Amino acid sequence: xxxxLAQPERPDYLNDGYGIKSWLLTRDxxxxxxxxxxxxxxxxxxxxxxxxIIRLELLTPAGDLVTSQTYNKLFTMHGVIxxxxxxxxxxxxxxxxxxxxxxxxxxxxxxPRLNLLSWYVYVVGGVFTLTAAITGGVDTGWTFYxxxxxxxxxxxxxxxxxxxxxxxxSSILTGLNFIVTIHKMxxxxxxxxxxxxxVWSMYATSMIFILGTPVLAxxxxxxxxxxxxxxxxxxxxxxxxxxxxxxLFWFYSxxxxxxxxxxxxxVVSEIITCFSRKRAFGYNFIAFSSVAIAVLGFLVxxxxxxxxxxxxxxxxxxxxxxxxxxxxxxIKVFNWTATLYKGxxxxxxxxxxAFGFIGLFTIGGLTGLFLATLxxxxxxxxxxxxxxxxHYIMVGGAVMGYLGGIHFWWPKISGRMYPEWxxxxxAVVVFLGFNLTFFPxxxxxxxxxxxxxxxxxxxxxVLNVMSTAGASILGIGYLLPLVYLTWSMRYGPKASANPxxxxxxxxxxxxxxxxxxxxxxxxxTEEAYAYAAPGAxxx
Amino acid sequence: xxxxxxAGEAPAPRAHAVAHQFDDAAQQxxxxxxxxxxxxxxxxxxxxxxxxxxxxxxxLYPNAFRAGSHAMNLQIGxxxxxxxxxxxxxxxxxxxxxxxxxxxxxxxxxxxxMLFGLIFLGFxxxxxxxxxREHHVPGPHFSFGGPDPVHSQIFFSFYFAMTGMxxxxxxxxxxxxxxxxxxxxxxxxxxxxxxxVVVGGLYWHFVDIVWIFLYxxxxxxxxxx
Ligand code: HEM
Ligand SMILES: [Cu+2]
Numbered sequence: 026x027x028x029x030l031a032q033p034e035r036p037d038y039l040n041d042g043y044g045i046k047s048w049l050l051t052r053d054x055x056x057x058x059x060x061x062x063x064x065x066x067x068x069x070x071x072x073x074x075x076x077x078i079i080r081l082e083l084l085t086p087a088g089d090l091v092t093s094q095t096y097n098k099l100f101t102m103h104g105v106i107x108x109x110x111x112x113x114x115x116x117x118x119x120x121x122x123x124x125x126x127x128x129x130x131x132x133x134x135x136x137p138r139l140n141l142l143s144w145y146v147y148v149v150g151g152v153f154t155l156t157a158a159i160t161g162g163v164d165t166g167w168t169f170y171x172x173x174x175x176x177x178x179x180x181x182x183x184x185x186x187x188x189x190x191x192x193x194x195s196s197i198l199t200g201l202n203f204i205v206t207i208h209k210m211x212x213x214x215x216x217x218x219x220x221x222x223x224v225w226s227m228y229a230t231s232m233i234f235i236l237g238t239p240v241l242a243x244x245x246x247x248x249x250x251x252x253x254x255x256x257x258x259x260x261x262x263x264x265x266x267x268x269x270x271x272x273l274f275w276f277y278s279x280x281x282x283x284x285x286x287x288x289x290x291x292v293v294s295e296i297i298t299c300f301s302r303k304r305a306f307g308y309n310f311i312a313f314s315s316v317a318i319a320v321l322g323f324l325v326x327x328x329x330x331x332x333x334x335x336x337x338x339x340x341x342x343x344x345x346x347x348x349x350x351x352x353x354x355x356i357k358v359f360n361w362t363a364t365l366y367k368g369x370x371x372x373x374x375x376x377x378x379a380f381g382f383i384g385l386f387t388i389g390g391l392t393g394l395f396l397a398t399l400x401x402x403x404x405x406x407x408x409x410x411x412x413x414x415x416h417y418i419m420v421g422g423a424v425m426g427y428l429g430g431i432h433f434w435w436p437k438i439s440g441r442m443y444p445e446w447x448x449x450x451x452a453v454v455v456f457l458g459f460n461l462t463f464f465p466x467x468x469x470x471x472x473x474x475x476x477x478x479x480x481x482x483x484x485x486x487v488l489n490v491m492s493t494a495g496a497s498i499l500g501i502g503y504l505l506p507l508v509y510l511t512w513s514m515r516y517g518p519k520a521s522a523n524p525x526x527x528x529x530x531x532x533x534x535x536x537x538x539x540x541x542x543x544x545x546x547x548x549x550t551e552e553a554y555a556y557a558a559p560g561a562x563x564x
Numbered sequence: 565x566x567x568x569x570x571a572g573e574a575p576a577p578r579a580h581a582v583a584h585q586f587d588d589a590a591q592q593x594x595x596x597x598x599x600x601x602x603x604x605x606x607x608x609x610x611x612x613x614x615x616x617x618x619x620x621x622x623x624l625y626p627n628a629f630r631a632g633s634h635a636m637n638l639q640i641g642x643x644x645x646x647x648x649x650x651x652x653x654x655x656x657x658x659x660x661x662x663x664x665x666x667x668x669x670x671x672x673x674x675x676x677x678m679l680f681g682l683i684f685l686g687f688x689x690x691x692x693x694x695x696x697r698e699h700h701v702p703g704p705h706f707s708f709g710g711p712d713p714v715h716s717q718i719f720f721s722f723y724f725a726m727t728g729m730x731x732x733x734x735x736x737x738x739x740x741x742x743x744x745x746x747x748x749x750x751x752x753x754x755x756x757x758x759x760x761v762v763v764g765g766l767y768w769h770f771v772d773i774v775w776i777f778l779y780x781x782x783x784x785x786x787x788x789x
Contacts, residue, residue, distance in 0.1 A: 126585075133585035135595040201602045209595045210585070239606045243613035247725065255703040256721035258617060264715045269620060273613050541584070 037440065037537040052137035053540055058123035059438070060144050065119060066507070068110040068151065073500060075103035080462075080496040083489050088480035096479035097164035098180070104167030109189050110151055112423055113281060116288030117199055117234075118147070120430045121227045123438060125203055127531035127538060128221050130212025130547045135205040143198035146191055154188030157181035166477065168278070171259035171270040175251040183252055186245045193238045193245075196284075200234030203227055212530065214549035221529050221553050222298075222311050226291025229315040233280045233287075233322065241277035244270055271333055275326035283322045285419055286386070287315055289426020290357055293379045296433050297361050298554045299527040300376040301368025305554050307360040314353035321350045331402045340399055347397035354390055358383060373525070374448030378429030381456045385421025389414060392467065407477070410470025416463045428455070428506060435510065436520030440537040443513040447505060455502035461495025528554050581757075589756060596759040600766045611729070611774055618722045618781060625718065631710030632719030633786035635700065640691050641783040644684050645775065651680035652772045655765050658744075662761035665754035670761070674748060677768065678741045681734055688731055695720075723782055730778060733771045740764045 038055045041047070048056060079099050082090040091099065122140065126133050134140050157163055163185045165174040174182050207220075207228050248270065250256050257263045259270045298305050305311055327335060327343030361383060370376070392414045395401045405411065436442055465488040470476075474485050481489070523532040534543050586592040622629045658673035699707040700720050708716045744764050747753070753761055 131585060135585065136599060137583075137585060139599075197603075197606050201599055201606075204602050205595050205599045208598055209591060235602060235606050236609055239610035240613045243610050246729075247614075247617075250725060254701075254724075256724060257702055257717055258621075258721045258725070263717045264621075264625065265718055265721075266620070269617055273617070546587075 036539055037535060038540045039440065039537050041540045050141075052133070052141055054122050054126050054134050054137065054140060055438075055538065055540075057140050057144055058119050061114065061118040061122060061147070064144075064148060064151065065111055065115055068106050069503075071155075072103055072106035072111055073503065075099050075106070077496060077500060079103060080493040082479050083481070084493045086481050086483045086486050086489075091479065093479050094164065095162075097166075097477070098158075098162030100477060101163050101166050102158050105154060105163070105185065105189065107419075108167055108281070108285075109192055110147075110154070112285040112419055113196060114147060114192075114199075115423070115427050116292065116430060117196075117203070117227060117230055117284075118144075120223075120292065120427075120434060121199070121203060121230075121288065124434065124531055125206055125224060125227060126210070127437075127534065127542055128224050128529060129207060129210055130215060130530045130543065130549065131206060131210040132541050132543070134202045135210060136202050139198050140202055143195040143202070146198065147195040150188045150190070150192030150195065152188070153191060154185050157184035157188065160184075168274060169245070169248060169270075170274075171248060171251070171267045172261060175248050175259050175270075183249050186249050190242050190245045190249075193242045196234045197238050200231035200238075203231040204235065207231075212547050212549055215530075218309065218312070219549055219551075219553050220312075222294035222305060222308070222315075223288075223291035225312040226287045226294070226315045229319040230284050230287045232316075232319050233284050236323065237277040237280045237284075240273055241281075244273035244277075247273075268330070268333060268335065271330050272326070275329045276323070279326040279329065280319070280322040282415075282418065283318050285423045286426075287318060289382060289386075289423045289430075290315065292426045292430035292433070293361065293382050294357075295527075295529070296375045296379040296429055297364050298556065299433075299525050300373055300379070301365050301370045302556045303364050303368040303554070304552070304556060305360065306363035306366075307356075308553065310356050311360050314356045317353040318350060321346070321353065325350055325397075328397055328402070331399055332406050344397055344399045348394065351390065351394055351397075354386075358387060358390075372449075374443075374445060374452055375429045375433035377449060377452035377456075378425050378432065381452065381459075382422055382425040382429065385417050385425060385456075385459065389417030389421055392417065405470050407475055408470035409466040409474045409476055412476050413463045413466035413470060416466070421459055421463070425455070428452075431506070431510070433525070434531075435513070436524045437531060437536050437538070439510075439514050439517070440520055441513045441517030442520050442524065443506075443517055444509055447509045451502055451505035451509075454498060454505065458495050458498030458500075458502045462492050462499050463495070465489070465491045465495075528556060593759045596763050597766075600763040604766065604770050607733075607770060607774075611726075614722065614726050614729070615777070615781075618726070621715075621718050621722070622781075622785070625712060625715040628710070628712035628715035629719045630786035631712065632708070632716045632723070633783060635698075635708070635710075636723075636783045637691050637694065638783055640687050641779055644687050645779045647680050647684050647687075648772045648775050651677050651684070652769055654680065655768045659758070659761050659765045662748070662753040662758040663755060667748065667751055667753075670748045670753065671745065674741055674745045678738060678745070681738050681741070685731060685734055688727065692724075692727075695724075726778055726782070730771065730774055733774070737768050737771050740767060 038053055041053075042051075048060065051057060051060075078091070079096070082088065082096060082099075084090075088096070122134070161181055163178070163180045163182055165178050165180070165182060169182070169186060174186075207224060211220075247256075247258055251259055257265050259265045259267050261267060294305060294311055325343055325347045327339055328347045331340050331344070392410070396405070396411070396414060432443065432448055469485055469488050469492075472485070474481055520536045522535050524536075525532075530543075530547050530549070531538075533547060582589050582592055586595065654673045654677045658670055658677060661667075661670035661673055695701060699705050701724065702717045702721045706717050706720070707713075708720070710716055741764065744761055747760065
């Protein structure tokens with residue numbers, strides 16, 4: 026570090042200013058992405074610690090580690106943090122921020138100041154929610170169901186809800202910035218159907234941000250108002266309807282699960298094409314299926330309410346519509362598989378995560394079909410089957426994609442390579458740990474173990490011990506990248522501009538890129554993924 | 565929208581600067597507009613949540629809602645509607661003045677728009693104080709006559725939530741207007757650069773339009789004999 030004062034040989038975004046101020050006041054999308062990366066990692070660790078305590082409590086049938094009150098607060102904070110402060114912002118705010126301007130050949134997002142603002146908004150929201158956690162916690166579950174949340178719970182509902190409300194604005198601003206950038210700032214020659222599939226998935230995700238988040242915001246505002254002023258829109262005492270809250274909440278929160286998964290699908294499309302050195306099979310289908318998922322996602326919220334007392338007709342309709350969402354998802358899995366077929370596949374770390382994604386997402390998705398089936402859902406509702414299902418999607422799917430993406434673009438982000446051997450080890454540990462944690466929960470749920478209880482009948486213990494053991498392995502698997510990626514920032518070998526020999530504008534600039542991204546505006550002359558790999562040319 | 569890169573280069577000239585990430589003024593202008601339109605879509609959904617709830621309860625308890633609506637101060641509501649429509653007109657004139665680079669009319673129209681906004685909020689405050697005195701504010705002290713007093717409370721819940729949100733948007737709008745007024749007086753806007761005024765105008769019109777929906781829903785549904 027003693028040579029830090031010397032003029033760097035090549036200016037890049039990382040050495041363009043060193044002080045704290047040059048980071049906290051930056052308007053460079055790449056630096057903002059790193060600010061997000063740091064804060065989101067922090068929340069992931071926090072949420073993970075809560076999860077570990079939950080799992081430790083469930084190691085034994087008796088509720089002996091924490092009281093039931095504390096347990097309720099633990100799973101609430103775990104859910105709130107993981108959903109609103111980790112999963113939803115993870116890929117869009119980190120990889121999307123970093124990559125979208127690079128991928129479309131722009132110098133920055135359309136509104137750099139708004140982008141910085143969105144990070145601050147995220148942090149302020151986080152401070153509110155953490156304050157609630159520290160000063161006593163919330164016990165409503167991350168779904169904030171009324172009338173419990175609006176009337177009966179005597180925990181810090183308002184503070185938490187305000188925190189979530191505020192972060193919502195950060196999503197809205199990010200989505201807005203992406204939409205405008207993708208529409209207006211593409212490089213010459215970069216038509217819509219030459220965009221990388223990651224950009225398409227970000228576009229679809231932004232649509233959900235824009236259309237869904239405000240509805241969540243207003244329902245949370247109403248819960249807050251109801252608690253403070255007793256205005257009573259959800260209060261059954263005066264004819265208000267708690268179901269209205271569920272409708273408003275799931276109108277956002279079902280599409281929100283696609284906010285969590287679509288970005289990963291985009292990442293996986295990039296990784297698979299690169300490491301099988303093939304064009305994406307059915308590019309248009311993959312692109313449009315992202316949009317189709319975003320649109321259909323808005324029509325199926327009622328499958329969370331099969332046993333809530335909504336009408337049977339509504340239940341049947343929502344059940345039917347839910348099956349439809351499987352179609353675009355299946356199209357994607359089919360197209361990835363077809364892309365792999367006869368490709369010259371290499372098994373680098375990002376590719377291992379992509380394979381992990383496909384496997385786990387497929388299991389999560391198929392069990393989603395069970396749940397969309399009205400009768401089956403009534404049986405497994407609020408059991409560990411649900412927990413296993415959504416962890417397969419959200420952790421097996423979304424987090425796998427996130428880690429894969431972080432590894433894939435790490436050389437571009439940091440300018441350094443990570444140790445490949447450790448990368449592969451971590452990917453395998455995560456995969457094994459994950460399955461050991463969550464597969465037993467399918468069985469537990471099917472046998473009838475309900476969620477959100479801190480004690481359970483002794484016959485469920487074996488499966489719970491397996492799950493807790495798996496969680497510890499998974500935890501180690503998550504720690505590994507944290508360690509070696511941090512290490513590589515300093516000691517990793519320097520990365521070339523395009524270490525994977527990948528296609529895409531982001532690989533045409535240096536690693537790490539200069540502040541203005543490209544020294545001259547790139548001009549696009551070919552389709553996305555114009556790979557022509559030896560051994561794959563005959564396809 | 566001028567945006568200096570942090571590399572420490574000299575600040576760009578103030579008037580009609582193109583931020584570094586844009587190629588030209590036209591691209592910057594279009595991006596600003598698309599940004600505002602997208603934002604307004606989120607606003608529509610934000611209010612949409614409340615409109616949906618309102619519609620559901622209105623069909624469940626028509627009598628309570630009609631009675632609640634009867635209790636509204638129709639005069640004030642109507643005056644406020646007129647005031648807002650006028651303010652939209654002056655805002656449109658302000659946008660026109662900014663595009664043609666006439667600084668004095670621009671400043672004048674912006675000021676009048678703000679004045680209308682303040683009048684609106686003033687009347688709103690008078691109205692709310694009266695509701696408060698008559699115990700129409702939902703909560704433990706709520707009291708209301710009419711055919712279905714219990715469910716009327718839901719009407720008033722929506723009334724306060726919706727007009728409160730709308731008033732909050734007006735306050736934000738006044739903040740935007742203040743910014744436009746200051747920059748207009750500095751002579752920033754002209755034929756080449758007027759996007760902030762156009763974008764601010766879009767927002768203002770949107771807030772007016774929300775009121776155009778609130779007025780019949782809250783004040784007029786209990787058709788008077
Ligand atoms: C080490 C990994 C993890 C373990 C052991 C774990 C464990 C758990 C457990 C036991 C519950 C059930 C609480 C209940 O009884 O309802 C739960 C709920 C939940 N988890 Fe995890 N989790 C892990 C990782 C994650 C991650 C990475 C995410 C998201 C990124 C996540 C999101 C959620 C959500 C949204 C809930 C629902 C909370 C609720 O029911 O209100 N979890 N988790
Ligand atoms: Cu759902």
